[in-house]
Amino acid sequence: MSATSPARAFIVGAARSGSGKTSVAIGLMRAFARAGLVVRGAKAGPDYIDPGFHAAATGAAGVNLDSWAMPPDLLGHLAGAQARADVLVIESAMGLFDGVPAPPGRSGAAADLARAWGVPVLLVLDVSGQSQTVAAIARGFASHDAGVRIAGVVLNRVASDRHERLCRAAVEAIGLPVVGAVRRDPDMALPERHLGLVQAREHPALEAFIERMGAVMAGSIDLDAVLSLATPLDVAGDAAAALPPPGQRIALADDAAFAFVYPHVLAGWRRAGAEVVRFSPLADEAPDAGCDACWLPGGYPELHAGRLAAAGRFLSGLRAFAATRPVHGECGGFMVLGRAIEDAGGVTHPMAGLLGHVTSLAQRRMNLGYREARLIADAPIGPAGATVRGHEFHYARVTMPGDDAPLAGIADGEGRPLGPSGARRGHVTGTFFHAISRG
Known part of the structure; x- marks a missing residue:
């Protein structure tokens, strides 16, 4: 399929770091690419390492979209350029609403992007050690900010069929669709060191790992349902605030x-x-x-x-x-x-x-x-x-x-x-x- 513009976009968000956002995001990127779609990735906030995994999963450079460090025009310029695709997957940093106290829309949180551009959120919830309580967490996200739309939920680190059934029923009872459930698997963890994940270029057997992530997400998440939740991202801006080159x-x-x-x-x-x-x-x-x-x-x-x-x-x-x-x-x-x-x-x-x-x-x-x-x-x-x-x-x-x-x-x-x-x-x-x- 040839790329279209603007892309259908969604944000992969979570309650905290370590919830599995990166695994779900890069797995979805590869799964959509394997389905013949032109896919691009973006990372909300300051992060050097995840865009490298996004590039490996999609075959194209990633980008950072940072609402604190970048003025709105530069954000719009970068997002608009990255949205020249069929699908744009934006991965949140830390928790969805985590940023710094700042003027409206300039906190650095992924929620700023959701609010400014109307991009829906696919909420990844780590359900290990809980079952029906997950609905209370999902309800809190859905009601916390009227300008941020939680469009669907992925249950992550599910232990069993019964565990999935209990969690799914509780979340769907509050009116949020559950579009996937990913089983607990320590082999899906990305290796880490003191600044976070190991760089993509250093990951052993990177391509095989990303292929496996793509297969797992394609088998665990309803890709058509995710695409139906995504919305076209039609934004623009200018690059006046970009850093000038230090030389020719x-x-x-x-x-x-x-x-x-x-x-x-x-x-x-x-x-x-x-x-x-x-x-x-x-x-x-x-x-x-x-x-x-x-x-x-x-x-x-x-x-x-x-x-x-x-x-x-x-x-x-x-x-x-x-x-x-x-x-x-x-x-x-x-x-x-x-x-x-x-x-x-x-x-x-x-x-x-x-x-x-x-x-x-x-x-x-x-x-x-x-x-x-x-x-x-x-x-x-x-x-x-x-x-x-x-x-x-x-x-x-x-x-x-x-x-x-x-x-x-x-x-x-x-x-x-x-x-x-x-x-x-x-x-x-x-x-x-x-x-x-x-x-």
């Missing part, structure tokens, strides 16, 4: 240590006419000398710190590049730009030394949340004085701050000042926060 030819570190790049950021760079030239620090490759900017994304450099410390061509090439052209690092990239990384085992590995800080995973501390940054100086993410919205999520802590000048003053998602952040020296800049869009 951008050297992008890209491997298992540097993988956290938002699809919409790369798409925006290319739309603006920039070329992205990938290189692998883990393969001891240096940034292309023909590029005019270098970008080190976040990822898991702490898991590969020994290899990175031994990658002489990468480190010397990065230092030579930084002598004359901008280099920017986000989170893990920022860590590699510093003097050293102490891994979880307490071993210290020397890094690029282009900035003065030292970071540690042996002395862990979780840093999580939205960030609004006002840039103190010109940087690859924007000019001095500009406001950039993004988020921070890491367990590393700075054990030696160095003496570099800060890059930005930051506030949290509720506007509370958090002080100076990041570092800059010469052509080199870096931050622990990931930039999503202009403020």
